[in-house]
Amino acid sequence: MAFTTSKSYFWKGFRDGTPFIFVAIPFGTLFGVFATEAGLNIVQTMAFTATVFAGAAQFAALQLLQENTPTAIILVSALAVNLRMAMYSASLTPYLGAAPMWQRAIAAYLTVDQSYACSIVQFEKEPDLTIPQRMAYFFGSVAPITPLWILATYMGAVLGTRIPESWALDFALPITFLAMIGPMMRTLPHVVAAMVAIVVSLLTVAIPYNLGLLIAGCAGMMAGAQAELMMERRKANA
Amino acid sequence: MNQVDPVTMWTIIVGLAVGSYTLRFVFIGFVGDRPMPPWLLRHLRYTAVAILPALIAPLVVWPSATAGQPDAPRMAAAAVALTVGLVTKNVLAAIFTGAATLYGLLYLLG
Numbered sequence: 250m251a252f253t254t255s256k257s258y259f260w261k262g263f264r265d266g267t268p269f270i271f272v273a274i275p276f277g278t279l280f281g282v283f284a285t286e287a288g289l290n291i292v293q294t295m296a297f298t299a300t301v302f303a304g305a306a307q308f309a310a311l312q313l314l315q316e317n318t319p320t321a322i323i324l325v326s327a328l329a330v331n332l333r334m335a336m337y338s339a340s341l342t343p344y345l346g347a348a349p350m351w352q353r354a355i356a357a358y359l360t361v362d363q364s365y366a367c368s369i370v371q372f373e374k375e376p377d378l379t380i381p382q383r384m385a386y387f388f389g390s391v392a393p394i395t396p397l398w399i400l401a402t403y404m405g406a407v408l409g410t411r412i413p414e415s416w417a418l419d420f421a422l423p424i425t426f427l428a429m430i431g432p433m434m435r436t437l438p439h440v441v442a443a444m445v446a447i448v449v450s451l452l453t454v455a456i457p458y459n460l461g462l463l464i465a466g467c468a469g470m471m472a473g474a475q476a477e478l479m480m481e482r483r484k485a486n487a
Numbered sequence: 488m489n490q491v492d493p494v495t496m497w498t499i500i501v502g503l504a505v506g507s508y509t510l511r512f513v514f515i516g517f518v519g520d521r522p523m524p525p526w527l528l529r530h531l532r533y534t535a536v537a538i539l540p541a542l543i544a545p546l547v548v549w550p551s552a553t554a555g556q557p558d559a560p561r562m563a564a565a566a567v568a569l570t571v572g573l574v575t576k577n578v579l580a581a582i583f584t585g586a587a588t589l590y591g592l593l594y595l596l597g
Contacts, residue, residue: 297503300508301503309538313542327503330539333534334511338513342514356515357515358508425582427572433535446541451548466541470530
């Protein structure tokens with residue numbers, strides 16, 4: 250293998266990240282359509298997508314906005330969806346933590362599901378990479394999707410103004426979320442977390458301000474963590 | 488099309504932008520090379536998988552478009568989207584089959 254320079258690692262990352270454009274383009278378009286349907290103008294939609302840069306949290310905020318949820322609850326709930334970014338950040342820190350601050354600051358903005366998934370696999374596979382090579386790979390892996398995500402949102406926002414109300418888009422957002430949940434069920438603790446969250450969310454639906462969502466989210470999170478601990482103990486005893 | 492109060496909307500956009508960036512920056516920027524407590528990582532791992540189903544479950548059981556009445560096409564679409572996602576691990580395939588189910592049934596039953 251002749252991947253010695255940082256530049257070639259950028260292109261390696263670029264190639265590994267390219268398949269994700271088939272996710273970023275339709276998702277970005279959907280977000281643009283939904284945001285427009287929810288009443289955001291094009292400047293708001295574009296500011297949202299470019300600064301928050303996290304599909305699931307953006308969709309969650311839109312859904313809660315349509316349910317007339319108080320602003321503080323929308324913020325806490327959408328940020329809870331994004332807590333996994335903190336986990337990505339923590340997990341990348343041993344590999345990238347020694348890079349210059351300005352590079353880490355940019356890398357933080359570009360920490361998304363796709364760049365994390367590509368990079369962590371690559372960094373574990375090749376532990377001898379230098380810090381510049383790792384940074385180059387990381388930036389390469391998000392380079393294909395970042396501009397396309399923003400462009401697709403814009404197309405969706407323009408398209409969204411032309412969609413008639415009779416299209417039952419009220420349910421397109423729940424379908425999008427449900428579709429995201431399936432692939433998240435990687436282990437038994439993930440399933441436990443989701444099940445507990447669902448049951449608690451249905452039981453707490455009468456609590457005002459959508460606070461039930463936060464209670465259910467916490468319950469699910471703790472259930473998942475406990476299930477993981479129990480499985481580890483059982484494995485250790487076996 | 489409904490209008491959103493601009494102050495509310497910009498509060499949400501700016502709050503989420505700053506909050507999301509902080510979440511992404513906190514470890515790589517501030518913690519540097521120090522190790523993280525395992526209990527914290529363990530909880531962080533399950534936040535998204537808990538909060539997203541909690542957001543959706545009431546919408547599926549009591550959809551807003553039918554004034555909270557359980558609705559067969561929406562229930563069926565939800566079941567299809569979830570099942571296809573579980574089986575194929577493919578988000579886009581799940582969205583399209585779920586949407587096809589919703590619109591197919593709305594057309595047939597409507």
